[in-house]
Amino acid sequence: MEDDNHTPTLSRQDSDLDFSFTTTVASSSARSSLARSSLCLSFNESTRLSSASASAAASTSSTVIPNLHSRPHRKSDVNWSAIKAATNLSSDGTLHLRHLKLVRLVGSGNLGRVFLCRLRDYEHANFAIKVVDNNLLTSKKLAHVQTEGRILSSLDHPFLPTLYAHIEVSHYTCFLIDFCPNGDLHSLLRKQPNYRLPIGSVRFFAAEVLVALEYLHSLGIVYRDLKPENILIREDGHIMLSDFDLCFSADVEPKLDNRTITGNRRSRGGCYGGSIQIHAEEETVTEFVAEPTTAFSKSCVGTHEYLAPELVNGNGHGSGVDWWAFGVLVYELLYGRTPFRGGSKESTLRNIASSKVVTYGRETETEEAQPGMAEAKDLIEKLLVKDPRRRLGCSRGATDIKRHPFFDGIKWPLIRTYSPPEHRGVVIKRNSKSHASHVITPSKRRRWIWKGLSYMLMKSKGSKRNLNSNQNYYCCRNNVL
Numbered sequence: 001m002e003d004d005n006h007t008p009t010l011s012r013q014d015s016d017l018d019f020s021f022t023t024t025v026a027s028s029s030a031r032s033s034l035a036r037s038s039l040c041l042s043f044n045e046s047t048r049l050s051s052a053s054a055s056a057a058a059s060t061s062s063t064v065i066p067n068l069h070s071r072p073h074r075k076s077d078v079n080w081s082a083i084k085a086a087t088n089l090s091s092d093g094t095l096h097l098r099h100l101k102l103v104r105l106v107g108s109g110n111l112g113r114v115f116l117c118r119l120r121d122y123e124h125a126n127f128a129i130k131v132v133d134n135n136l137l138t139s140k141k142l143a144h145v146q147t148e149g150r151i152l153s154s155l156d157h158p159f160l161p162t163l164y165a166h167i168e169v170s171h172y173t174c175f176l177i178d179f180c181p182n183g184d185l186h187s188l189l190r191k192q193p194n195y196r197l198p199i200g201s202v203r204f205f206a207a208e209v210l211v212a213l214e215y216l217h218s219l220g221i222v223y224r225d226l227k228p229e230n231i232l233i234r235e236d237g238h239i240m241l242s243d244f245d246l247c248f249s250a251d252v253e254p255k256l257d258n259r260t261i262t263g264n265r266r267s268r269g270g271c272y273g274g275s276i277q278i279h280a281e282e283e284t285v286t287e288f289v290a291e292p293t294t295a296f297s298k299s300c301v302g303t304h305e306y307l308a309p310e311l312v313n314g315n316g317h318g319s320g321v322d323w324w325a326f327g328v329l330v331y332e333l334l335y336g337r338t339p340f341r342g343g344s345k346e347s348t349l350r351n352i353a354s355s356k357v358v359t360y361g362r363e364t365e366t367e368e369a370q371p372g373m374a375e376a377k378d379l380i381e382k383l384l385v386k387d388p389r390r391r392l393g394c395s396r397g398a399t400d401i402k403r404h405p406f407f408d409g410i411k412w413p414l415i416r417t418y419s420p421p422e423h424r425g426v427v428i429k430r431n432s433k434s435h436a437s438h439v440i441t442p443s444k445r446r447r448w449i450w451k452g453l454s455y456m457l458m459k460s461k462g463s464k465r466n467l468n469s470n471q472n473y474y475c476c477r478n479n480v481l
């Protein structure tokens with residue numbers, strides 16, 4: 001229970017904080033030791049953090065809770081409900097570290113360590129907490145932490161993390177986000193024969209990443225660190241992009257474009273059948289286009305094997321770097337290696353910058369003849385175009401990539417409902433909402449009110465017909481609450 005006499009000062013809070021993340025815990029990192037690290041050679045002037053503001057940031061102590069009602073995609077999420085319940089019970093209406101219980105270390109990176117944690121009073125909701133020790137970071141890295149916090153707080157998408165709380169305590173910055181128990185795509189690849197995924201799985205993961213990138217671009221965010229290590233697999237088998245410290249923001253004007261497509265329509269020659277006639281038909285479709293237009297940065301950031309040529313050349317780059325990296329990703333998932341990898345990091349960069357075209361190596365004829373393989377290669381070749389002005393995706397964004405034949409048959413608005421592929425090393429929990437009963441949410445309370453109301457109506461009217469209609473109404477409400 002919350003202490004009623006609680007004074008929200010740092011010293012009082014510190015006494016009941018669980019600072020166990022300061023102790024050394026044996027790592028059970030889901031990330032393989034072969035994971036490729038990101039590089040960062042220079043920074044945009046606009047994102048540089050002065051040491052004065054860095055130390056000011058480090059010394060603040062606050063809990064920043066994102067607006068609990070501004071996440072439409074989380075409306076029925078049990079973790080979100082648990083956070084809301086814990087926050088409502090908190091004496092000052094905010095979440096503190098003392099509300100959390102660290103379970104184990106799941107991984108560590110350049111900026112900090114990530115722990116699995118739970119809310120003390122809602123044991124069934126798992127979260128990941130990224131803990132950054134500001135005292136250990138240079139001002140450049142502190143700027144990255146700030147970027148990550150800013151980006152995380154703006155996201156609301158099923159394939160991106162939800163920031164449940166941003167806690168600044170003493171010299172620690174903590175981000176509470178969704179926990180992904182199935183590790184990352186890099187570790188998953190390394191468990192597969194020849195580090196390769198079947199083409200159906202490649203299509204599934206690529207489609208989800210594409211939708212996540214489209215969302216980021218529509219917010220004007222260029223991701224710049226796409227690689228399998230940063231694609232985490234959620235409990236339900238869907239993906240979650242992570243690691244937003246290398247992102248940069250640009251202007252974007254999402255718009256609806258009309259496009260005319262010509263296709264063939266088949267029709268019967270009369271009311272009762274007859275010969276089939278084929279008509280050439282023009283159709284106008286309205287498409288969502290949201291590609292950052294003014295995106296421009298000269299920083300060389302990312303991971304060697306995934307860097308686009310314009311990044312390597314240092315001539316400045318825009319959102320096209322994400323579409324290049326997307327091509328490298330599809331290639332790696334399909335072939336178990338990246339297309340320009342050389343014997344050293346320098347030779348990798350030389351291969352990327354040179355006009356070398358993408359090659360595929362010696363795959364067996366049977367593998368190459370798999371349905372979808374020709375389309376996958378065509379997609380890769382259209383994405384791995386050195387000149388960003390001619391690269392697929394660079395003018396109209398994800399909309400153009402979604403229409404590529406490799407993704408034929410995907411119903412994009414329904415993508416969240418597709419069953420994720422099963423693989424060795426991934427345990428998919430089909431109904432991740434099974435622990436909903438442990439949290440009393442406002443919507444549940446409303447349901448109880450409705451139940452009570454329908455019971456009262458039933459008693460007052462005494463009619464079976466009315467009872468049924470009330471029940472039906474209640475069921476309908478249930479679906480929309």
Ligand SMILES: Nc1ncnc2c1ncn2[C@@H]1O[C@H](COP(=O)(O)OP(=O)(O)OP(=O)(O)O)[C@@H](O)[C@H]1O
Binds near residue numbers: 106110112130
């Ligand atoms: N939400 C999560 N659920 C489960 N594991 C996670 C989660 N977020 C991060 N991890 C794991 O923790 C490790 C470090 O996380 P992350 O990459 O975010 O840290 P970082 O300090 O930003 O690293 P980087 O060096 O890539 O910048 C990774 O191995 C990742 O797999």
